[in-house]
Every structure is written in C-alpha cells, then in structure tokens.
Amino acid sequence: MRKAAIIGATGYGGAELVRILHQHPHVSIHSVHASTLHGEPLVKSFPHMQELINHRLEAVNVEKISQEADIIFTATPSGVARDLVPGFLKNGTKVIDLSGDFRITNQEIYEQWYGIKAADQALLNQAVYGLTEWIDMDVTETNFISNPGCFPTAVLLGLAPLVKQQKIDGGSIIIDAKTGVSGSGKGLSQVTHFSGTNDNFKIYKVNQHQHTPEIEQGLKKWHPHVGPVTFSTHLAPMTRGIMATMYMTATEKTATEDLIELYQSVYENDPFIRIHSNGSFPTTKDVSGSNFCDIGVTYDERTNRIMVISVIDNLIKGASGQAVQNMNKMLGIDEKTGIDFMPVFP
Amino acid sequence: MRKAAIIGATGYGGAELVRILHQHPHVSIHSVHASTLHGEPLVKSFPHMQELINHRLEAVNVEKISQEADIIFTATPSGVARDLVPGFLKNGTKVIDLSGDFRITNQEIYEQWYGIKAADQALLNQAVYGLTEWIDMDVTETNFISNPGCFPTAVLLGLAPLVKQQKIDGGSIIIDAKTGVSGSGKGLSQVTHFSGTNDNFKIYKVNQHQHTPEIEQGLKKWHPHVGPVTFSTHLAPMTRGIMATMYMTATEKTATEDLIELYQSVYENDPFIRIHSNGSFPTTKDVSGSNFCDIGVTYDERTNRIMVISVIDNLIKGASGQAVQNMNKMLGIDEKTGIDFMPVFP
Amino acid sequence: MRKAAIIGATGYGGAELVRILHQHPHVSIHSVHASTLHGEPLVKSFPHMQELINHRLEAVNVEKISQEADIIFTATPSGVARDLVPGFLKNGTKVIDLSGDFRITNQEIYEQWYGIKAADQALLNQAVYGLTEWIDMDVTETNFISNPGCFPTAVLLGLAPLVKQQKIDGGSIIIDAKTGVSGSGKGLSQVTHFSGTNDNFKIYKVNQHQHTPEIEQGLKKWHPHVGPVTFSTHLAPMTRGIMATMYMTATEKTATEDLIELYQSVYENDPFIRIHSNGSFPTTKDVSGSNFCDIGVTYDERTNRIMVISVIDNLIKGASGQAVQNMNKMLGIDEKTGIDFMPVFP
Amino acid sequence: MRKAAIIGATGYGGAELVRILHQHPHVSIHSVHASTLHGEPLVKSFPHMQELINHRLEAVNVEKISQEADIIFTATPSGVARDLVPGFLKNGTKVIDLSGDFRITNQEIYEQWYGIKAADQALLNQAVYGLTEWIDMDVTETNFISNPGCFPTAVLLGLAPLVKQQKIDGGSIIIDAKTGVSGSGKGLSQVTHFSGTNDNFKIYKVNQHQHTPEIEQGLKKWHPHVGPVTFSTHLAPMTRGIMATMYMTATEKTATEDLIELYQSVYENDPFIRIHSNGSFPTTKDVSGSNFCDIGVTYDERTNRIMVISVIDNLIKGASGQAVQNMNKMLGIDEKTGIDFMPVFP
Known part of the structure; x- marks a missing residue:
C-alpha cells in the first residue's frame, strides 16, 4: 500500500x-x-x-x-x-x-x-x-x-473534440455553466445560506470567474485561434453537480449524428466519458456520486450552431x-x- | 364589481x-x-x-x-x-x-x-x-x-431596449433559460417526479421549445433583421421562477453604465420592471410571489458581448x-x- | 395613518x-x-x-x-x-x-x-x-x-381545545415539531449551510429548546395539571413552515368527528384558524405565505391516543x-x- | 461468481x-x-x-x-x-x-x-x-x-436494546417517522409531484401505515407486552433518508450514559450500526448512500422519557x-x- x-x-x-x-x-x-x-x-x-x-x-x-x-x-x-x-x-x-x-x-x-x-x-x-x-x-x-478546476473539467472535456478538429468558430464560444452549492465550499457566507439559496437561482461572478483563463488556456493549447470565451456561472439550488451548456457557431454545415460519432471515436478508450445518443442529453444526477463526465451534442440547422451539454459531479x-x-x-x-x-x- | x-x-x-x-x-x-x-x-x-x-x-x-x-x-x-x-x-x-x-x-x-x-x-x-x-x-x-408565454415574457422584456435601439447584432442572440418545475404544470410525468428532479439539473426540448417562434416573432416586430435565435430551456430543482441569461454581440463598443441608463429610461414608467445597478444581478427569489420582472445588464469588453439577466415568477x-x-x-x-x-x- | x-x-x-x-x-x-x-x-x-x-x-x-x-x-x-x-x-x-x-x-x-x-x-x-x-x-x-414564539404558536393553537376541555391526560403530551430553515434566522452557521442542510433531516436542541417552558406556561394557564411536555424540534430541508405533530392519551374513549366538532366550535369566530375535515390533514404549504394556522385532529382507537397536526408559516x-x-x-x-x-x- | x-x-x-x-x-x-x-x-x-x-x-x-x-x-x-x-x-x-x-x-x-x-x-x-x-x-x-420494510428497519434496530432489556413501558411507544420521497417509489402521483412536494412537509397514512403491524410483530417477538404502538409517517422534501424519532416512558429512572453503553454493547459486533455519543444525534445525510443505521439515544429526567433517533438510507x-x-x-x-x-x- x-x-x-x-x-x-x-x-x-x-x-x-x-x-x-x-x-x-x-x-x-x-x-x-x-x-x-x-x-x-x-x-x-x-x-x-x-x-x-x-x-x-x-x-x-x-x-x-x-x-x-x-x-x-x-x-x-x-x-x-x-x-x-x-x-x-x-x-x-x-x-x-x-x-x-x-x-x-x-x-x-x-x-x-x-x-x-x-x-x-x-x-x-x-x-x-x-x-x-x-x-x-x-x-x-x-x-x-x-x-x-471543476468548471474547466466539464467545459474542456466537452469542447475538446470540436476545438481540436476545428469544427467551430473559435471566437463564438459561449459557456453557460450551472453548479450545485457544494462548489462554493464548506465556508459560511450569504451565498451558501440555505434560506437565501433554496428554491432560488442565482448568477455570480459575472464575467469575472477565475476559471475563465483556465478554460481559455486549455482551449488555446488545442487551437491557437480560440477565444476569448464568454463564461458565466450560476448557482442552482442543489448540492452537487455541474452542467455546462455550450453554444458555438459551426465552421460549416454538419449533422448531429456526425458530431456524436466524432465524440464517440475521440473518447472510445476513456472509461469515464460517456456520449449520449442523438436527441438524448445528460442530467447532473446521471453522474452524481461518480467520476463520469456525460456529454450530449447537437447541431441546429436553423442557427448553424452546435450545442454541447457536459455534466460532472463537481466534487468527484x-x-x-x-x-x-x-x-x-x-x-x-x-x-x-x-x-x-x-x-x-x- | x-x-x-x-x-x-x-x-x-x-x-x-x-x-x-x-x-x-x-x-x-x-x-x-x-x-x-x-x-x-x-x-x-x-x-x-x-x-x-x-x-x-x-x-x-x-x-x-x-x-x-x-x-x-x-x-x-x-x-x-x-x-x-x-x-x-x-x-x-x-x-x-x-x-x-x-x-x-x-x-x-x-x-x-x-x-x-x-x-x-x-x-x-x-x-x-x-x-x-x-x-x-x-x-x-x-x-x-x-x-x-412565461419564457417570452422574461426574454422580450429583457431584450426590448437592445433590439429596438439596434445595440446588438440581430443574428447573435443566444438565450439560456432556466425555469422552476411549476412551469411544467400540475400534470404527472417523470419530468415532474420529485425524486428524479430534486437535486438534479436538466435540459429539455433542446432546440424544439414552442416558445422559440414566439420570441422571434416578438423581436422581429421591433426589428426585422433579428434572428434566428438560439433558445434553450433548463429545469432547475425549484418550484417557481425563471431566469433568462442572454448573450449578444454588441454592434459597437459600449459601456455597462450606458446600457443601464438606457434600460432605466425605457422602463421608467413601468412599475413592474426593475433595473439593477452596475455589478448587481437579480435572483429568481427577488421576484418570487410577485409581478415584477427584474433585469441586470452588463457589457464585457474582452468579448464585446452584452449579457442580460431577466427574472420573473413564471406563474405571476x-x-x-x-x-x-x-x-x-x-x-x-x-x-x-x-x-x-x-x-x-x- | x-x-x-x-x-x-x-x-x-x-x-x-x-x-x-x-x-x-x-x-x-x-x-x-x-x-x-x-x-x-x-x-x-x-x-x-x-x-x-x-x-x-x-x-x-x-x-x-x-x-x-x-x-x-x-x-x-x-x-x-x-x-x-x-x-x-x-x-x-x-x-x-x-x-x-x-x-x-x-x-x-x-x-x-x-x-x-x-x-x-x-x-x-x-x-x-x-x-x-x-x-x-x-x-x-x-x-x-x-x-x-413560532413553535408555541402552532402548538398552543393546536392543543387549546383539548387542554381546556380536559380531553387529554395532561402528563402524556409529546410534541414532535418540524421547522423550515428560516426559523434559524439569517445568521450564518453550519446549521443553515445549504450543502449540509439540503436533502438532509436533522434533530436539534434535543430536550433543550427554549420554547419548551413557553409551551408549558401557556398550557398550565388553561389547566394546571398539564406537563411536563416532551417537545422536540427538527430541521426540514425547506425554507418556511412549521408542522407540529402532537400525541396525547385521551382521558376517555372519543371519536374523531366529535373532536373536529369541538375544534370547529372553539375556533368558529377566528378567521385565521382552519380545521380540516375527518381524514384530511394539513401540509405546511397549505399555509405558506399566509397568517393561517391549519389544524387536523384524529383519534386512534387502537392506542386510545389523540393526534393533532398543526401547521403555520413560521415567519407569518x-x-x-x-x-x-x-x-x-x-x-x-x-x-x-x-x-x-x-x-x-x- | x-x-x-x-x-x-x-x-x-x-x-x-x-x-x-x-x-x-x-x-x-x-x-x-x-x-x-x-x-x-x-x-x-x-x-x-x-x-x-x-x-x-x-x-x-x-x-x-x-x-x-x-x-x-x-x-x-x-x-x-x-x-x-x-x-x-x-x-x-x-x-x-x-x-x-x-x-x-x-x-x-x-x-x-x-x-x-x-x-x-x-x-x-x-x-x-x-x-x-x-x-x-x-x-x-x-x-x-x-x-x-424501510421504516421497520429503522424502528426495530433503534428499539431492540430497550425492548429486549425491558427498559421501557411497552404501551408507551410513539414513533414519529420522516422519510424522503424516494420511499414512495418511482410511480407517478400527486404525492410525488415536485411542485406540490418541494419546500413542503406532509403527514400521510395517519394511523394506517402498513408498516405498523410489522413493527408490532417484531417488537412482540422480543417482548410480548409491547404495543400497540403509535406510528406516524411524514414526507420530507428530500430524496433519500429516514429518521425515526421515538418516544417512550422509562420503566425506571436511568441515565443517558447508561443507555449509550447498553446500545454500544448490544451492537458492538454489528459493523453497520453506529451509536452516537452523549449529546450527539445523527442526521439522515450521515448515512445517505450507505448501509449504515446511526442511532442516538437520550434520557430526559423532567419527563422520565427516553428518546431514540434512528436514521437509515431508505433505499439501502x-x-x-x-x-x-x-x-x-x-x-x-x-x-x-x-x-x-x-x-x-x-
């Protein structure tokens, strides 16, 4: 041992x-x-x-x-x-x-x-x-x-295949992240006070979250022409879990099935990454209490945007x-x- | 009577x-x-x-x-x-x-x-x-x-000043909306089952929510060159409340203070619209049980994007x-x- | 004014x-x-x-x-x-x-x-x-x-008819009370920390809650041979609401219908007290955001015990x-x- | 295998x-x-x-x-x-x-x-x-x-030492139980509907829960003069967990320390039963996601009553x-x- x-x-x-x-x-x-x-x-x-x-x-x-x-x-x-x-x-x-x-x-x-x-x-x-x-x-x-960091983990695992394969416009990335309250730690503050947090939904550190440069640094390693990204963080009235909903403009017309295939192939040897099938998206409870990162991806023809939904247990x-x-x-x-x-x- | x-x-x-x-x-x-x-x-x-x-x-x-x-x-x-x-x-x-x-x-x-x-x-x-x-x-x-609709109310009230004044690129609108579960009504379904919903965060009707055309119709009335918009809806583990987090590219460099002034002036005679000051953003509980729509707005120089956060009580x-x-x-x-x-x- | x-x-x-x-x-x-x-x-x-x-x-x-x-x-x-x-x-x-x-x-x-x-x-x-x-x-x-106090209000309103009419053995009163977290106030403590409180059920101040003597003083005013009472308080993962579940031995065999009639008659001129019909019991949400106290009462022949369920919004x-x-x-x-x-x- | x-x-x-x-x-x-x-x-x-x-x-x-x-x-x-x-x-x-x-x-x-x-x-x-x-x-x-059953497990494990040792008046047992909503299963009903359950506290099946005879049968096996018991069940707005708060009259004056020693000695070879020390009581989260049953016990001299608090994860x-x-x-x-x-x- x-x-x-x-x-x-x-x-x-x-x-x-x-x-x-x-x-x-x-x-x-x-x-x-x-x-x-x-x-x-x-x-x-x-x-x-x-x-x-x-x-x-x-x-x-x-x-x-x-x-x-x-x-x-x-x-x-x-x-x-x-x-x-x-x-x-x-x-x-x-x-x-x-x-x-x-x-x-x-x-x-x-x-x-x-x-x-x-x-x-x-x-x-x-x-x-x-x-x-x-x-x-x-x-x-x-x-x-x-x-x-917890957010960069969900975000970078979710974006890697698209960025490395240059499937998206590097300047178009918008990340709307939601976290459970355990992400704010065990310390006492009005942010983590039950009565002000329960049944309430909040946005915090708008355009100032310290995970922003970590995300940009990670993405730029994969492709230099990425960023700056918009990264915003919300506090959901739950204990554990992060969902990152990510929006990007596709560099060219694509299809959801092709994107899913890309993700499955990129992550096929990674036991903790699970890719959802077409039309299915993960919830934070799907990974709660585990080391998994579950990812859903979809392409919207109307807007030529790709969406990626990535969830993890923030503490695991x-x-x-x-x-x-x-x-x-x-x-x-x-x-x-x-x-x-x-x-x-x- | x-x-x-x-x-x-x-x-x-x-x-x-x-x-x-x-x-x-x-x-x-x-x-x-x-x-x-x-x-x-x-x-x-x-x-x-x-x-x-x-x-x-x-x-x-x-x-x-x-x-x-x-x-x-x-x-x-x-x-x-x-x-x-x-x-x-x-x-x-x-x-x-x-x-x-x-x-x-x-x-x-x-x-x-x-x-x-x-x-x-x-x-x-x-x-x-x-x-x-x-x-x-x-x-x-x-x-x-x-x-x-509940989502269009939060979204349109939040976007009106920017769209009417052409402060934003009409093709750049991304709306990440979160709602409490009462928005799904009193009917029984796995979506509203407590044990699968509590302490869980979900995305639903991805790129298919029926409020999308209502939002686009409303925006186009104010300015024809708007849309299509990306509009996504999430279910937060709470009873009431909607937060719409909205991302748009500014047509030209601006300042948060100027945007707040614009909002205050546009809504100055509307008793149910409250505009937050610079650096402050509403939470859904700020309006819970009331007819208010509280709005926060900010400009990020790094990305040249404007963010608008609009909250309402979905049932009121x-x-x-x-x-x-x-x-x-x-x-x-x-x-x-x-x-x-x-x-x-x- | x-x-x-x-x-x-x-x-x-x-x-x-x-x-x-x-x-x-x-x-x-x-x-x-x-x-x-x-x-x-x-x-x-x-x-x-x-x-x-x-x-x-x-x-x-x-x-x-x-x-x-x-x-x-x-x-x-x-x-x-x-x-x-x-x-x-x-x-x-x-x-x-x-x-x-x-x-x-x-x-x-x-x-x-x-x-x-x-x-x-x-x-x-x-x-x-x-x-x-x-x-x-x-x-x-x-x-x-x-x-x-919040607990004494729910308890005393719930017990008054039985105690004043000597329907119960004064030494048999057991009160199992549950409160939402707002009862612990706005101050910061591990007790009100979201992550340790959400999805958790706790008992606190066991046999030591300062509302105990207030309850006993109130009951004794109505009938001197009451008490001591067992009064225990639990913290439920919710914001507002108190439910007091109260157990007492009946002084003689009775019937639920008779008890309900007693309560209805005692409180008939009190606009904020609502008595439930036979077989129906209040939930804390039935009174949330209001000044009502809702009461359910029932008699169990098997045990010769009367149960009273009294709910209020603790802050109202x-x-x-x-x-x-x-x-x-x-x-x-x-x-x-x-x-x-x-x-x-x- | x-x-x-x-x-x-x-x-x-x-x-x-x-x-x-x-x-x-x-x-x-x-x-x-x-x-x-x-x-x-x-x-x-x-x-x-x-x-x-x-x-x-x-x-x-x-x-x-x-x-x-x-x-x-x-x-x-x-x-x-x-x-x-x-x-x-x-x-x-x-x-x-x-x-x-x-x-x-x-x-x-x-x-x-x-x-x-x-x-x-x-x-x-x-x-x-x-x-x-x-x-x-x-x-x-x-x-x-x-x-x-889930409730009988928490109750019987919590009462066994007292009943077998005849430390309590067998006719005095009152059990106030609280459960998370997963105890109501995956089926759809108004009882498990999120919006009516979240931030709400309910009592249900008053004096009619089918676990009552199971509890009485178990207790009578240990001592024939036990019962009938009062057993009531509440629904707390959380997913998992049962707390049984149990009240009994002591057959003779005792001390909390002695009761704790009794429990520790009775369960010393049982790896899944954990006894709390004097003045400490378990919460449902202390056992959530595990096979443990945590028990706290205390004696109140004022009322000559013993209280036992027993918690389990209802699904485990x-x-x-x-x-x-x-x-x-x-x-x-x-x-x-x-x-x-x-x-x-x-």
Whole structure:
C-alpha cells in the first residue's frame, strides 16, 4: 500500500478524497491535515465517517509529511499550496494540487483573475495540467500534477473534440455553466445560506470567474485561434453537480449524428466519458456520486450552431475523483482503480 | 364589481388567477371551470384556498359563461381555447387567453412548433399580444388578449431596449433559460417526479421549445433583421421562477453604465420592471410571489458581448399576474390594481 | 395613518414586518433600525424590496423613536428588547416584542432555558402574551404585547381545545415539531449551510429548546395539571413552515368527528384558524405565505391516543403576521386588516 | 461468481440492487425482469447506468429464472411476489423478497392492513424475517428471506436494546417517522409531484401505515407486552433518508450514559450500526448512500422519557443494501461484502 497525506481535509474536496481513498485497494490514508482543529478526530467535522476513519487532524509539517507519505494531495484555499508545494517536491514526494495555484501558467493572467501573487514561474512550468483524458505525456514520469478546476473539467472535456478538429468558430464560444452549492465550499457566507439559496437561482461572478483563463488556456493549447470565451456561472439550488451548456457557431454545415460519432471515436478508450445518443442529453444526477463526465451534442440547422451539454459531479470528476484518477496514472496503475463506482440515483 | 370566469381552474395558472382575483378590489370571481371534477369544490384540488373560495367546478357552457361574466380567462391546454374563444367573442365578452393558441400569428409556424392545428387566421389577427409593457394600442378598445408565454415574457422584456435601439447584432442572440418545475404544470410525468428532479439539473426540448417562434416573432416586430435565435430551456430543482441569461454581440463598443441608463429610461414608467445597478444581478427569489420582472445588464469588453439577466415568477408575471395586469388595462383601471404585492422572501 | 418603527429590520422577522406593513392600509413604516449598516438603504440587505422601500437603516434612538412612532416592533436577538422596551414604554408608545425576552413570566425558568439574565419582573408582569386567538382581555387597553414564539404558536393553537376541555391526560403530551430553515434566522452557521442542510433531516436542541417552558406556561394557564411536555424540534430541508405533530392519551374513549366538532366550535369566530375535515390533514404549504394556522385532529382507537397536526408559516403566523394581527387589535381595527392574503401555492 | 436475477428492476429498489451487485465481488447480475418494457435495455430507464449495465429487461419466466440463477430478488409491488415465490422455491433457488408480501406472519392482520389477499400460511411460516442484525438462526440454512420494510428497519434496530432489556413501558411507544420521497417509489402521483412536494412537509397514512403491524410483530417477538404502538409517517422534501424519532416512558429512572453503553454493547459486533455519543444525534445525510443505521439515544429526567433517533438510507439499509447483506449471510460470505462503502456527504 502506498501512503497518502491529505492537506485540507476539513473541506469538501478533502472529505471526498478521504472517502475515495478509504476504499482504494492500493493506497491508504496516512495522515490528514488542516490549518485548525489539530488533534481533533476528523469524524468530528464529518460524522458520516464515524467508525470508518480514525485519523486526527494534524498541522502541516512539510519535512515529516514528505518523508512519510508517498503522495500528497493539497486541497487548500488559494495561495496556500503555492507556498507548501516547493517543500514537498524538494523531498521528491509526489504532489497533486487541487487548488488553483498552479493551473495558470502565465503569472500575469493568474494575478489579474485571482487577485493574489502567483507561484514561481519554474514551478508553474513544472506542473502538469491534470485533465486526465488529455494529458499528452507519461505521467509516471512527473511528480507534480495540478488538478483542473471543476468548471474547466466539464467545459474542456466537452469542447475538446470540436476545438481540436476545428469544427467551430473559435471566437463564438459561449459557456453557460450551472453548479450545485457544494462548489462554493464548506465556508459560511450569504451565498451558501440555505434560506437565501433554496428554491432560488442565482448568477455570480459575472464575467469575472477565475476559471475563465483556465478554460481559455486549455482551449488555446488545442487551437491557437480560440477565444476569448464568454463564461458565466450560476448557482442552482442543489448540492452537487455541474452542467455546462455550450453554444458555438459551426465552421460549416454538419449533422448531429456526425458530431456524436466524432465524440464517440475521440473518447472510445476513456472509461469515464460517456456520449449520449442523438436527441438524448445528460442530467447532473446521471453522474452524481461518480467520476463520469456525460456529454450530449447537437447541431441546429436553423442557427448553424452546435450545442454541447457536459455534466460532472463537481466534487468527484471536478475535484477529488479526477485527482485519484491522476494519482492512479502517476503510480502506473489502472486509472479506474477505486473510482469505478456507479452514479447514485435517485 | 366586474365578474370573471376562469376556465382551467385546476391548473397552476388557474389557481394563481383565483388567488390574485380573490384579493382584487374591482373584479370578483364569478365561476370556475374545468374539464373534469364538475360539482366538486375547488378547495378539494387546492386545500390552501380552504374557507376563502367556495366555488365549485363547473363544466364549460359557452353561452352561459359569456352572458354572465364580464371577462373570461382561458388557462387551458393547447388546442382548447382555440375552439372556445370564438363563442365567447361572438357574445361580446372580453377574453384573455393564457394558453399558446393565439400567440403565433403565422399558422404554418404554429403548426410546425406545436404539432397541432392552428386557430383561424382571422382570430389570430384579432388577438392582441399581451406583453403589457409593450402593447402599442389602447387596449380598452380590444376584447381579446393573448397572454404571452412565461419564457417570452422574461426574454422580450429583457431584450426590448437592445433590439429596438439596434445595440446588438440581430443574428447573435443566444438565450439560456432556466425555469422552476411549476412551469411544467400540475400534470404527472417523470419530468415532474420529485425524486428524479430534486437535486438534479436538466435540459429539455433542446432546440424544439414552442416558445422559440414566439420570441422571434416578438423581436422581429421591433426589428426585422433579428434572428434566428438560439433558445434553450433548463429545469432547475425549484418550484417557481425563471431566469433568462442572454448573450449578444454588441454592434459597437459600449459601456455597462450606458446600457443601464438606457434600460432605466425605457422602463421608467413601468412599475413592474426593475433595473439593477452596475455589478448587481437579480435572483429568481427577488421576484418570487410577485409581478415584477427584474433585469441586470452588463457589457464585457474582452468579448464585446452584452449579457442580460431577466427574472420573473413564471406563474405571476409569466402567466396569471400579467393576465390580471392586462385585464386592468382592458377595464381602464390602474394596471397595478390587485397585483402590487411585494415579493415573498425568503 | 399610524406610524410604525421596526427595530431589527435586517432579520427575517423584520423583513416580513416590512413586507406586511408596506401593504397595510392604516399603518405606514416610519423608520427601520438595526445594530449595524446605519445609513445604508434596507434594499441593499433585501433586493426583493427594490423600488418599494426607500428607508435607510438607522441606529436605535429610544427617545426619538418613541416620540415619532405610534407603535414599535422589536424583532431583535435575545436580551436586546429586555433593555430597550422600558424606554419605549416610559414614553407611552405601544410596543410589540417579537423576541423571547418577555414571554416567560418566571425569571428563574427564563434564565435556566435561555442562559441569560431575565427582564425585570414588573415588566414581565406587564407584558400581555400575544397568542391572539386566546388573549383574554381587551388589548386596546395595553401598550405592551409579547409576541409568541413560532413553535408555541402552532402548538398552543393546536392543543387549546383539548387542554381546556380536559380531553387529554395532561402528563402524556409529546410534541414532535418540524421547522423550515428560516426559523434559524439569517445568521450564518453550519446549521443553515445549504450543502449540509439540503436533502438532509436533522434533530436539534434535543430536550433543550427554549420554547419548551413557553409551551408549558401557556398550557398550565388553561389547566394546571398539564406537563411536563416532551417537545422536540427538527430541521426540514425547506425554507418556511412549521408542522407540529402532537400525541396525547385521551382521558376517555372519543371519536374523531366529535373532536373536529369541538375544534370547529372553539375556533368558529377566528378567521385565521382552519380545521380540516375527518381524514384530511394539513401540509405546511397549505399555509405558506399566509397568517393561517391549519389544524387536523384524529383519534386512534387502537392506542386510545389523540393526534393533532398543526401547521403555520413560521415567519407569518409564527412571527410577523401574528404581530400585525396583535397590532390591529391594539389599535382597535379589524384583526384581519392587511394580513388576509391567501397562501401561496405551489 | 454466483448469479442473481432481479425481478422488478425498473423500480428504485431494483435499481439500487443493480448498482450494488454491479460492484459485488462474488455475485454477478444474471438477468433483470419487469412487467413491461421487455427487450428494452435497462439503461433506457436509468441513464446513470449507461455503459455499465448492458442487460435488457425480460419477462418473468419462473422455470427459466430458477434454473439459471443462484439467487432471486423480488422487488415487486404488493401481491406479485406472493404468487411468484412458490415457483422459485419449488426449484430450490434462494429467494429474497423486498416486497411486504411475506413480512406479516398473521394472514388476518396482513389482509386488514394491506387490503389484499395474504400469501399461503405455510409460505409465511417458512419466510425468515431478514432484519439482519437480529436474525436468530443460521441463514445459510434457509432459502427464503423476507426483507424488512424501510421504516421497520429503522424502528426495530433503534428499539431492540430497550425492548429486549425491558427498559421501557411497552404501551408507551410513539414513533414519529420522516422519510424522503424516494420511499414512495418511482410511480407517478400527486404525492410525488415536485411542485406540490418541494419546500413542503406532509403527514400521510395517519394511523394506517402498513408498516405498523410489522413493527408490532417484531417488537412482540422480543417482548410480548409491547404495543400497540403509535406510528406516524411524514414526507420530507428530500430524496433519500429516514429518521425515526421515538418516544417512550422509562420503566425506571436511568441515565443517558447508561443507555449509550447498553446500545454500544448490544451492537458492538454489528459493523453497520453506529451509536452516537452523549449529546450527539445523527442526521439522515450521515448515512445517505450507505448501509449504515446511526442511532442516538437520550434520557430526559423532567419527563422520565427516553428518546431514540434512528436514521437509515431508505433505499439501502431500508431495502437493497440490507437485502444484499442478507444474501451475503445466506451465501456464507462476510456480511459487509460489496456494501461497506462510506456515506456520500454532502
């Protein structure tokens, strides 16, 4: 068994890592860390783990963790991993960062959208962007993966075939994204207050969401003439799930059946991507509690537009599930290991 | 007191008419009608009306109703009002139809999108499209108003200033709409089943929603070079509320402040339209339980796109509230009468 | 028009007072007060009030308020009204307190359950307990009403006929209450965090809820041999509404029909109490958005137990609606004035 | 691999069986059956199973199924298994019935509460009541288990220690149960309609729930002087989860700590029962998506009453999870096999 340390175990991303790794056949949880509550059992924060997880929260001791753990997950607020990761890497330990600190390679763009200081350029260059299905290297050879954001995961998996094949006008991309409230984390705010959120639908961070440059960076890697994109985010009164509804102008007349074939062929070896048949579209519950990304695509002759609907569970494929998928690949084991569970419905 | 008859009183639209008219100072409920349950008290279908409404459901007797009532509301499934309204009008009674039967003036387009036979062309020509804020005639002189659909109400009120002023490229309009489940009515279906809908986000009728031609017809009246539009509809796990998020390319560089001023000036005499200030956007709960349409608008320099966010309560401004607003105007009384209640929050 | 001042206008109780009084024909809102945000428009806290309420939040100046206002509502956290009310009363202004500060007449019991210092005994004796339907004096002659808690309102209205008529064993009362999350107020806590609350059902303050002594005090006034009661409170994943399911042993064999007749007769002149017929029971939505209390009652021969199901909207009949009902009676006007609106369904 | 057949695969119970068995290491899904949709892929009913389950729905051929399958699950409406099971058993195949057809041993009582004809008495006598933790025989020696109802599972697991140890007055038991809407199944009805259920709290089948005699039968087996019980059921606006709040008079003064010790000792070898510490109580989300039953217990000196709060996921421990737990024991393998997953939170 390899040993994993989880930094930021009291957040939702950390809790899902604990849940997934608890059932992983080849990796065990070595230690859990947070910035507060040291010495307290993790189950006090998460009663659903009672009798299953006995770990107590520890402070972050970089030397100790890097020596004891085989792999470290950082599921921390913006700016924390930026300062911790160099120490872990120096000791040769594998790191997967679930925060946004290493996703944007360009420091200036990072600082403009995140409003805080970027990580060192050398480190940014070293980080492998972990959109698992589209990593173009042998990740057993890297020690450092930057796990994608939840929205960029849904968006990039949904757009890859069209952008790479230049099926769409690169300037025409409009992404209308909806997320469940767990995407806003466990922290307290009026945004996550039940009475103001239940039975309510909201738009937030209009034209200012920090996942915008991550999406554009990913798309431009596949085709330089893409963007800028319009990316807007809405809060739906539900706990989990992201749906990205995406609108693009087709470069030439096409047919839904052809697009579906393209998607099926592109993703035929990817066990976590499921393509819907003509006229069928995924709902967020179709993937809830699982690592799947379900995609529907359609072409509208009236408007010459292509629509792509991509759904994920924001805490799994959009965070901890994809992180474990990346871990599996880094460790050279089957990418499905420990995350091949079926969605929970209803 | 004028006397109102409500046809289709067992649906949600009919129930909201009952609720609103019950508190209306100048119009009383004369009779309630449905296709079944004749003789049964309406409160048996709607226990929230207990001790307030004593009416029993009656069959539809066209002659009797037109003679006894001053105004008739038809809140019926597609195809029903088409056959009933001629009889009412022949008798000179005022009619407001809440179904879609008379919204599309072009019979061919209606039949293509609705899949059933259209109403007579003469009747279609006679029907005044009741988007209250934009009716360009004295409606005390008409006997027949076709009440707009819920989505077209939110969309058209949100787009009118931009389209009329040609601020946007008419071919660039993309409308991503979200509705609460009450929009699907009181009928039983897997779409409205709680366990499959709660905590779930769905897209439906992709590129096929029958409100699409209604939106295009409305926009083209204001500017002929608009359309086709992309209009997509999502089901959010909440009871009431519509949010339309709308994306358009600006015809020339502009500024958010200028757009807000335009909206404020266009709607300054309309008591039910509220414009948000720069950087603020409405949520569906801001208007829930009320006849308001709240609108936010913003310009994004990066993409040269304008976004408009328009929210309504689908059962009030999107149906029965607007119908009563239209009734008020037809009767020559203040349009706010009986519908000037504050939204219910939280 | 009489003039009302609202202390604690940024909470849910205060906001509902604003909403109700805004539409009241005989009382206008004079000023709104809070402990913070002075000078800020109230609509900044509550966007649903936009264009309807122009008041800015003011600090609490006891002298100024008592001189300018005809009636003062205190919707403040525990312990605040205790210190403010004496000043208001000294100036002869009418006061309705929506906090719990004056509900428990016995100082010792108050301090035991609330954990803070009780109000002066003289003031406690002066306060009229405002369970409107059961106030046994002419309230035009009092200046000071202590508005009941949300749970005690549902419970006491539901139990009054049985207790007063000694139909039940006074030691057998078990109350299983469920409330929507708005009952926990607008403050931020893990209890009201959406992701931990949505799709979740919780029990809280087990055997420790501060409404327990208020319920017992109310019941004992009607019959001294009642209590102690078991009273437990649950949080349901919904915004508004209280259901109290109450279980009691019948003192002698009875019949559901007889119980229903008793309830109908007891409440026949109370416009806000609605009794369900045999075999029918209210849901919380039946009263949502209204000042009604709906009650169902049944007798089970197998167990010789009577069950009473009582539902209210916790923010209206359980707080601000009942406060306005009390205000109406204090001012000598029809108790229904301004609060006779129909529940909002669905 | 043993082979399982699932009769009633299009309901929620059937779907959960498919999900659980799909991941079971020692049992595979052989065939899935329903009364309609023969030949159609099961994924058409349940898109979340896409690419994971390839089975098509088949009609029920008793001979064929009993010969091919090692174990048969019947998750069918009332009255169906009654007629199917004899054929399966005759062929010597193991059967676990998830319907209520074989839970009540007394035919008269069954017919009184279920309103349909009971199964043969011989068959009723043969059925082993599968409340796993309390089966008092070696189930590898039976071929036929009747799986408990969802409510009785939560209730009986919660009451067993008190009843067996005679800690409570057997005539004092009051059970106030709350369930998520999935407990009402996948069928369409006003009860499960989203708009009438969301943000609403309901009581149903008052004093008439068919799980009442099942609870009483179970309790009487442990102690003859128990009952009748008051058992009431509420519908909470959530998808999954049951909470049973139970109230009883203690036979003698006791202490919460002692009760907790009793529970811990009684259940110390039961991996799916978790006892909360003093002052802590479970929520339904603590067990959602898992086979756990979490229990909190407390004693109130004021009233001399004991309260027990017991929560389960109605579709797992309350149905399909417990069925697989029973299957494991019938097959002589570790009872945790394939169902030891952690609850999904949030």
